[in-house]
Amino acid sequence: MEPLWWLSPFLLALMVGALCPIAGTLLLVQRRLFLANLVSHAVLPGLAVALALGLDPGLGGVLSGVGGAALAERFSRGERPGQVGDDAVLNTVLAGFLGLGVLLIPLLRIRLNLEAVLFGDLLAAAPTDLGRSALALLAMLLLLGLRYRQLVHLGVDPLGAASAGLPVRTLRLLLTLVTAFTIVSAMTAVGVVLVIGLMGAPALLALPGSFSLRQALGRAALIGTGLSGAGFVLAVQPAVNLPPGPLIGVLCLGLLPMASWRQQRSGND
């Protein structure tokens, strides 16, 4: 075994550990975290088709994920997420896209390790995975750099943002695009199913007590990086020897009591 076999997987774990919680925090404050769950399942048909066509599976995954989100938005009953019936629409699209992806694999006669796509295979991380994650991180930083205050306005007061003439649809589309890109880039590390834990749990812990979205994003990225890095280091210990992706997913559970405690403490400020 090469002495630096661990370097690419470790770097990927750190990068995804920072990126996913940033995306998750942004979605959570926009009351749109459901998108992460939906997009993470909706990437599968695109991955399959891209592989069949000899294209980059990441590109297919992003397009398919955004397509799934757009379809769900089209059939949701109201402007605001969480209205009656929206959950049923989301779950139907999620199941439909996942089912389509599973069907396409044998139909297109492609070889796809479905288990690795769903639950990750961090130890198999290659430089292309690092490059994809770096690009996703860059896209996220660009979105935040160029649209930060608009995203804040949209999060605090969506109606007021629309009324003030902000490009609400464009902002939501950009957020969906970056979310899909984030999920695809985290595929190797934790898989498209477990990624939702890494998007949600650090955000839950980071938000209480934060004085600005910027501070919450920074905290979430730090928590996620620590969690993901620690999960990887723990997983590769000879005495443990477990797949890192699922272990990181389990570690996310440990953040819930801490998030609850911080929420109570923040409420008492």
Next chain:
Amino acid sequence: MVLKVSDLSVQRGRGLALDHVSFALPAGSLTALVGPNGAGKSTLLQAIEGQLPLTSGAIAIDGHPHTSAEARRQRALMPQRGEIAWTFPIRVRELVALGRLTSQRAGCCDVEAALQRVGLASLADRRLDQLSGGQQQRALLARTLVQPARLLLLDEPCAAIDPPTRTELLRVMRQLSDAGLTLLVSSHDWGQDLDAYDRVLVLDRRLLADDTPLKVRQALGDLRVGNHCCG
């Protein structure tokens, strides 16, 4: 006239939420928009905001069609409490500054002056979720004030706040109208607070009354006999 609504009808679902409504507001007026739940108060404000298609009629703000860029600059909306994510991680000062996000032109106040005007200067660096309900309403009003608008649409700003805070908010609104701003304020309040306004519009899909508080109160008595409005 700063706001002119002419023969406005808006359809929602199968029925009309607003049915041939007409009125006009002069500059510097403080007007209450009252009516029972489902009367169309929020629909009317949203229509003036340009967020709903008009079934018939027209709305002009300062002589400009309500969907024009100039009309958009001239109006500002303070939404209902339920529209705001109060747990969003943001300081009061940053929330107020959002009012300037889409315009380079100054409103009647800059951020600090708006905070002073609503009595929140000392709480400017608090998180939004650390404020009481009444303080949060005042923060929203401050955000409305930094917008370069002549017409302020306030959607139930006095809902769910205690009487002293309500009195304070009404005092600030009066100051704003005295300074030349035009305020249209939707409210569930049919009590003595109506006297704080110059005019009262009573809406129940149609405009039932448009007059001074005293005359509207008299008219309301007649309407209550007819079971049109809740008290």
